[in-house]
Amino acid sequence: MCAVEVNMTYEPFSREPEYVEANRAFVGTLPLAGVEVLLDLACGTGVMTDLLAMACPRLERVLGLDLSLESMLIALRHFRDTGALARRGIRLQLLQGTADLLPVAGRSMDAVVMGNSIHMLPDEGRLLAEINRVLRPGGLFAFNSSFYAGTMPPGTEKVHHEWVKQAAVYMMDRDRELRRQGKPGIRRKRGTAKKAFSKPWLSIDDWKRVLRERGFRVEGINERTVLMNQRCFETIGAYAGLAEVLFSGYPVQLASEALQETAGPALAAVGMTEVPRLWLEVAAVKERET
Numbered sequence: 001m002c003a004v005e006v007n008m009t010y011e012p013f014s015r016e017p018e019y020v021e022a023n024r025a026f027v028g029t030l031p032l033a034g035v036e037v038l039l040d041l042a043c044g045t046g047v048m049t050d051l052l053a054m055a056c057p058r059l060e061r062v063l064g065l066d067l068s069l070e071s072m073l074i075a076l077r078h079f080r081d082t083g084a085l086a087r088r089g090i091r092l093q094l095l096q097g098t099a100d101l102l103p104v105a106g107r108s109m110d111a112v113v114m115g116n117s118i119h120m121l122p123d124e125g126r127l128l129a130e131i132n133r134v135l136r137p138g139g140l141f142a143f144n145s146s147f148y149a150g151t152m153p154p155g156t157e158k159v160h161h162e163w164v165k166q167a168a169v170y171m172m173d174r175d176r177e178l179r180r181q182g183k184p185g186i187r188r189k190r191g192t193a194k195k196a197f198s199k200p201w202l203s204i205d206d207w208k209r210v211l212r213e214r215g216f217r218v219e220g221i222n223e224r225t226v227l228m229n230q231r232c233f234e235t236i237g238a239y240a241g242l243a244e245v246l247f248s249g250y251p252v253q254l255a256s257e258a259l260q261e262t263a264g265p266a267l268a269a270v271g272m273t274e275v276p277r278l279w280l281e282v283a284a285v286k287e288r289e290t
């Protein structure tokens with residue numbers, strides 16, 4: 001059904017210079033000097049793990065946990081090929097699982113960092129309770145996310161509307177073409193919407209409140225502007241994790257292709273080459289058990 005080559009993993013976007021630099025800058029703001037044992041939650045392809053390891057001079061052990069085996073295999077290959085952790089004698093352990101039910105002993109982590117994924121969890125209270133459990137008293141919890149109320153600077157929403165509209169038209173055109181050839185058209189499976197995106201994104205005040213309720217003291221909040229160019233839109237659009245949320249129920253390969261192929265035309269239609277997006281960055285410490 002696909003007409004063009006699409007890499008649907010998170011890897012292409014996670015290696016975009018704009019993405020790596022935004023995450024590097026975030027990690028650079030964190031108090032990591034004394035961290036020996038670290039949990040990289042929803043570690044994906046290991047971009048954050050790499051940056052965190054570089055920023056922790058005393059790191060002895062890093063755990064990465066993610067739902068996606070495919071992403072963790074990319075991370076594993078990366079660390080094996082670069083030898084970045086082994087050279088410094090840092091032990092790496094990768095675990096497949098969900099971030100809100102951790103196979104990790106209580107009070108065993110100096111720091112937990114969750115890059116670009118906290119918005120994917122359906123129940124942030126339950127997630128934070130679990131992070132609180134595994135952190136030692138005074139331990140650091142930090143996350144960043146570009147999915148929160150306020151993430152799109154005024155005037156940029158139109159890009160996203162145009163992009164989704166053009167991608168929908170792209171899929172309808174493909175459907176018409178298939179039917180014209182006497183083939184079955186594209187079917188949407190109903191009732192498969194992802195829970196995490198079916199609720200409103202949290203605001204900064206919401207995050208402060210839920211962190212406080214779960215025993216954390218917020219130490220730092222920042223909003224970082226990242227400029228997304230056409231290539232960024234193409235690679236993040238091709239990522240199955242986004243495509244299946246934006247076009248829930250449609251064949252994910254086709255949705256990925258549609259988003260990848262219409263990123264350029266959508267930007268051209270609104271007359272923009274770069275689109276600012278805000279990344280929320282939060283650092284908190286465990287103040288009490290919950």
Ligand SMILES: C[S@@+](CC[C@H](N)C(=O)[O-])C[C@H]1O[C@@H](n2cnc3c(N)ncnc32)[C@H](O)[C@@H]1O
Nearest residue numbers: 042043044048066067068098099115116117120
């Ligand atoms: C956008 S990627 C971010 C990866 C990496 N942390 C980074 O900053 O580059 C989101 C990751 O969250 C993972 N994920 C989604 N839901 C999860 C869950 N409930 N538990 C653990 N990982 C999850 C996905 O598999 C994906 O690898």
